[in-house]
Amino acid sequence: MAGKTLRVSKIRKGTVIDHIAGGHALDVIKILGITGRAGGAVTVAMNVPSKRLGMKDVVKVEGRELNPKEVDKIALLAPHATINIIRDYKLTEKKRVKLPKVIRAILKCANPACISNSKEPVQPTFYVDMEDPLHLRCHYCGYIMEKQDVLKQF
Numbered sequence: 681m682a683g684k685t686l687r688v689s690k691i692r693k694g695t696v697i698d699h700i701a702g703g704h705a706l707d708v709i710k711i712l713g714i715t716g717r718a719g720g721a722v723t724v725a726m727n728v729p730s731k732r733l734g735m736k737d738v739v740k741v742e743g744r745e746l747n748p749k750e751v752d753k754i755a756l757l758a759p760h761a762t763i764n765i766i767r768d769y770k771l772t773e774k775k776r777v778k779l780p781k782v783i784r785a786i787l788k789c790a791n792p793a794c795i796s797n798s799k800e801p802v803q804p805t806f807y808v809d810m811e812d813p814l815h816l817r818c819h820y821c822g823y824i825m826e827k828q829d830v831l832k833q834f
């Protein structure tokens with residue numbers, strides 16, 4: 681295998697977001713608000729071979745665990761991602777992200793005329809009609825939000 685592998689330092693404590701569909705690592709970085717200026721090591725691999733996905737991206741973030749809202753956002757854009765929690769260099773927890781059937785409170789409807797964008801006190805609500813490619817249907821106006829609409833809000 682000489683010349684075929686490259687070892688990157690392990691992280692002591694943090695999160696590995698694995699099995700991101702190839703080309704979507706930067707979406708995940710945006711969701712997590714990673715600028716690279718916080719000091720912790722961040723390793724990004726794009727378009728590396730994966731048995732499950734063909735090509736995948738991987739993001740490793742030292743010194744950071746994710747909150748549930750961040751995990752839900754990742755599920756919207758990377759529905760096959762695995763979240764691996766590292767403590768003391770060891771993998772201590774692994775979970776698949778899971779997209780709920782109904783999405784509330786994370787997104788606004790992209791239709792400016794939608795009642796959920798008026799002053800009415802209604803909570804934006806979307807049904808996940810399709811995960812990949814993403815189709816979210818607004819409960820109030822039926823507008824279909826796609827990945828691009830969602831990304832603009834993160």
Ligand SMILES: Nc1ncnc2c1ncn2[C@@H]1O[C@H](COP(=O)(O)OP(=O)(O)OP(=O)(O)O)[C@@H](O)[C@H]1O
Nearest residue numbers: 689690691692696698738740762764766769770771
């Ligand atoms: N200490 C660590 N520092 C950095 N990355 C780590 C560390 N420990 C594990 N990983 C990474 O976390 C991910 C999950 O590790 P695991 O050992 O479960 O791999 P796997 O068996 O390929 O998992 P899966 O079945 O989910 O593909 C891999 O991408 C691995 O490189």
Ligand SMILES: [Mg+2]
Nearest residue numbers: 698699730731
């Ligand atoms: Mg693997």
Ligand SMILES: [Zn+2]
Nearest residue numbers: 789794818821
């Ligand atoms: Zn709407």
